[in-house]
Every structure is written in C-alpha cells, then in structure tokens.
Amino acid sequence: MPDRNRRLVLAERPTAMVDERTVRLEEADLPELGDGEALAKVRYLSIDPTIRTWMDDAPGYLPPIAIGEVVRAGGVAEVLSSNNDQYATGDLLFGLTGWQEYVIADSAQRTMQKLPPGVSATAALGILGLNGTTAYFGLLDVGALKEGDVVVVSGAAGATGSAAGQIAKLKGAAKVIGIAGGPEKCAWIVDELGFDAAIDYKHDNVPARLRELCPQGIDLYFDNVGGEILNACLANLAMRGRIVLCGAISSYNESERSGPSNYGALIIRRGRMEGFIILDYFDRLPAAQLELAGWLGEGKIKSAEHIVQGLEHAPEALNLLFTGGNTGKVLVRV
Numbered sequence: 066m067p068d069r070n071r072r073l074v075l076a077e078r079p080t081a082m083v084d085e086r087t088v089r090l091e092e093a094d095l096p097e098l099g100d101g102e103a104l105a106k107v108r109y110l111s112i113d114p115t116i117r118t119w120m121d122d123a124p125g126y127l128p129p130i131a132i133g134e135v136v137r138a139g140g141v142a143e144v145l146s147s148n149n150d151q152y153a154t155g156d157l158l159f160g161l162t163g164w165q166e167y168v169i170a171d172s173a174q175r176t177m178q179k180l181p182p183g184v185s186a187t188a189a190l191g192i193l194g195l196n197g198t199t200a201y202f203g204l205l206d207v208g209a210l211k212e213g214d215v216v217v218v219s220g221a222a223g224a225t226g227s228a229a230g231q232i233a234k235l236k237g238a239a240k241v242i243g244i245a246g247g248p249e250k251c252a253w254i255v256d257e258l259g260f261d262a263a264i265d266y267k268h269d270n271v272p273a274r275l276r277e278l279c280p281q282g283i284d285l286y287f288d289n290v291g292g293e294i295l296n297a298c299l300a301n302l303a304m305r306g307r308i309v310l311c312g313a314i315s316s317y318n319e320s321e322r323s324g325p326s327n328y329g330a331l332i333i334r335r336g337r338m339e340g341f342i343i344l345d346y347f348d349r350l351p352a353a354q355l356e357l358a359g360w361l362g363e364g365k366i367k368s369a370e371h372i373v374q375g376l377e378h379a380p381e382a383l384n385l386l387f388t389g390g391n392t393g394k395v396l397v398r399v
C-alpha cells in the first residue's frame with residue numbers, strides 16, 4: 066500500500082490566474098487507516114470555476130480554502146484498502162477528493178459516495194453530475210422554462226452551458242441561442258448540439274446580434290458569465306423575462322466586481338433575476354440524473370470532455386476555464 070501522498074496545496078491567494086506561486090506541489094506521509102476509513106486512489110478530478118472562488122479570502126457558499134490546505138475539488142477515486150463495510154476494494158467513489166493522489170474516505174462523514182452502477186467516472190463529474198444537474202435545475206426550477214420560450218445561454222460550449230442549451234431544446238424552448246468565444250465553438254453548439262443559433266462574443270456585436278436573433282426579446286437567459294454579456298441580455302429582456310444567475314466567470318479573476326448597469330430593465334419588463342447553488346438541490350439530484358441518463362443513453366444529449374493528464378497540471382487545467390481553452394467538461398486524469 067502507498068504510504069506517501071502527492072498533493073497540491075494553496076500556498077498564496079491568487080490575484081488573477083493560479084500559478085506555481087499560488088499552488089504548491091508537496092509530498093506528505095499518508096496516515097494509518099483508522100476504523101471506518103478507506104484509502105482510495107484519485108482517478109479523476111473535476112475542474113470547476115468555483116475552485117478559483119474558493120481560493121479568495123471572501124465570503125462564499127463554502128469557507129475559503131485555507132493557506133496550506135489541499136485545494137478543494139470534486140473527483141472520483143478507487144478504493145485500494147478498506148476498514149469500512151460500505152466500501153469494498155475496487156469500488157469507485159465520488160465526492161470531495163481534493164487535488165491529491167490519495168484520499169481517505171469515511172462513510173460517517175458522507176463526503177464520498179459510491180458511483181451508481183453503469184455511470185462512468187467522467188460522466189458522474191460532468192453531464193450526470195455537477196454540470197448536467199446545474200443546467201437542469203437552473204433552467205427548469207429557477208428559470209421556470211416554458212414551452213415556446215426564447216432562451217439564451219452564455220458559456221454555451223462549456224460543461225454547464227452546453228447541457229443547458231440542449232435541455233432547453235428538449236423541454237420545448239422555441240429557440241435556443243448560445244453565446245461562446247470563437248467560430249469553432251459556435252459551429253459546434255449549432256451543428257453538433259442542435260442550438261438554433263450562436264453568437265461569437267469575441268468577434269460579434271453581442272447587443273446587435275441579440276436584437277436580431279430575439280426580436281421579441283429573451284424569455285429566459287441562463288447566465289454563466291456575468292459582465293457585459295449579462296448587461297446585453299438585460300437590455301433585450303422580454304416582458305416577464307427571467308435571468309438565471311448560474312455563474313459569473315468573467316469576474317472570478319478580478320478583485321473588483323461591478324453589477325450590471327442595465328438592471329432597470331427588470332423593472333420596466335417586470336423581469337426576475339435569481340441566483341442559485343446546486344447544493345440546494347441535493348435531495349432532488351437523483352430524479353434529474355435519471356432523466357439526464359435517459360437522454361444520454363438515447364443520444365438526445367451530447368457532452369464533450371477535455372481531459373488533462375497528471376495531477377501536477379491541475380492548475381493549468383483550471384486556467385483553461387478562464388482562457389476558454391476547453392470545449393465541454395475539464396477533467397484531470399490523476
């Protein structure tokens with residue numbers, strides 16, 4: 066059995082992208098396994114923009130990662146040895162593994178759960194896990210998607226946005242427009258995923274394209290990015306339009322964050338803008354996962370994965386989310 070663990074710890078709080086100064090690779094002894102504990106080898110890490118927000122010393126929905134602490138992250142790990150009846154050698158577990166090679170799982174703490182049969186490790190972290198369910202509840206619950214809605218999704222070629230656009234189509238949206246960076250991503254969401262149209266925010270005039278594509282306004286905007294794109298969608302909101310605040314990735318590397326100047330559109334158009342965190346839907350996840358798995362099995366929904374090899378490359382993998390170097394879900398194979 067291994068007795069040493071390689072892990073990435075937060076060395077300094079980043080002010081922009083993470084680098085070797087902010088995240089340090091170190092080796093440590095693995096403790097002896099206690100009663101009820103299992104030792105598991107991390108196989109995949111889920112790379113999520115929220116990890117960057119946890120690195121700031123700012124109030125959030127979870128406490129900030131402490132200096133010297135292993136970087137918090139979701140992942141899938143395989144049990145190597147176990148003192149717990151609920152975990153057998155070879156079981157795949159998912160939960161908060163952190164950026165490290167080995168994790169100690171303890172069923173009493175409920176941080177690591179067994180992967181359901183038939184679900185792959187990578188799907189469990191993406192389309193059937195955090196991203197698919199976030200898209201599902203964000204659209205259907207927070208956004209109260211209705212048949213015939215005109216829907217706009219930003220970050221549309223990413224893990225959450227690509228799922229959101231496809232779910233909106235499956236649930237009867239009249240038109241789904243994706244906003245993404247660059248012609249390749251725009252072509253992918255239209256040609257492969259079935260979005261009705263795409264706006265390349267890096268080259269197009271976003272407000273003008275929104276007016277052209279949504280002449281009656283936007284009924285539901287699923288916001289992954291915040292900033293100028295949120296502002297442009299607010300300006301083009303339909304009467305009683307809804308804005309789902311899923312994320313604001315354009316601001317996660319900024320020290321100063323400002324709100325949208327066009328918020329007055331909510332008053333004039335009797336609109337609603339609401340944020341949510343997927344953790345609030347914990348009890349309802351299985352129902353969403355079942356429906357998503359059905360669509361996936363029938364080929365009605367597609368997902369892409371961008372896999373980075375090696376624990377030591379986790380910081381670069383995180384940065385990909387901010388440079389737009391990914392299409393679909395970013396994972397690290399450890």
Ligand SMILES: NC(=O)c1ccc[n+]([C@@H]2O[C@H](COP(=O)([O-])OP(=O)(O)OC[C@H]3O[C@@H](n4cnc5c(N)ncnc54)[C@H](OP(=O)(O)O)[C@@H]3O)[C@@H](O)[C@H]2O)c1
Pocket residue numbers: 112113114115195196199220221222223224225226244245246247250289290310311312313314315316341342343344385386387388389390391392393394395
């Ligand atoms: N509320 C929740 O519970 C919850 C759960 C999961 C995720 N989220 C949020 O959902 C969003 C997407 O997360 P994800 O994991 O699916 O990541 P992702 O979309 O796979 O990757 C992030 C994408 O954001 C785009 N982006 C980066 N900087 C941008 C900017 N300044 N302006 C516009 N687009 C930018 C990039 O695509 P381009 O090439 O198109 O720029 C990049 O590929 C994030 O805001 C995240 O925090 C929220």
